[in-house]
Amino acid sequence: MISPNSMVTPDQLVRVVQTMAPEINVKETCYGCLAESDAKTMAAVMKKVREQYGNEVFSKVRGYPVGDPRRCRAQHGTRPGFAQLEAEWETLPLIQSALDAIDAGDTAYVAPVEKKPLPVKDLKQISEAYR
């Protein structure tokens, strides 16, 4: 899946991925592409994609094969996966910028404050202060 901040188009991505390995099945989609091959080939392809596109392209394993009639819209499939992808698609530019910052050597971040339950003694003090 291509980050919304990227200037890469699905068409460009498909053409590049197609040339990365023999015997790979690639399908263009509105958000990037689906690629299908054996696990070893896919690992090699993903390595090459990350080298070429850095933090602009994200990936995950897909449950169903490319063009599966139970899922593919072209064959009136149910296509529930896109709603899931869309939920995280909006966050990808933020993740991309964070990864870019780490690659640039900026590894500092603000550690989140750990929330702890309020001790009864403190709660009592607060309550009494407003009595």
Add this chain to the structure above:
Amino acid sequence: MKIFIDPPNSMILFDLVERFGHEPLSSMALIQEKVDNIEVDMPPMNVTLDDVVKGLKYAGVEVPSGIRGRLAIWGPMIEAADAAIIIENPPFSFGCVGCDRSNELTKYRIKRRGIPALTVQYPSSEEEAKTMVGQIKDFLGGLKE
């Protein structure tokens, strides 16, 4: 190392874990095995009787079958995991994580197994994203075989 991700269908977590050199355990990979091995029909038919029986190990018989069905898939992954990363409060419509009781049981199973676990938040700003990615990088970098 094998990292259980929660939400188990999260692309962000799957990608980050793989990017930082570990093996993510996701529900997609398990569904893929099912789709490849046995013929699965439309979504309501995805859970087989065997799965529901398998789920009994992780959720009692009085627990709704939807939770048991989910845990039949997530439970073995938690058992196989060396560590876990959890994103708090995913959108409720985010696929299989719409059931809060299943999410609570999943977190409980992770805690009970005693494996190293990191809890992060979905980011809403660049600073928060830096915190999330930085935490995940440090957590995965600090894991030892």
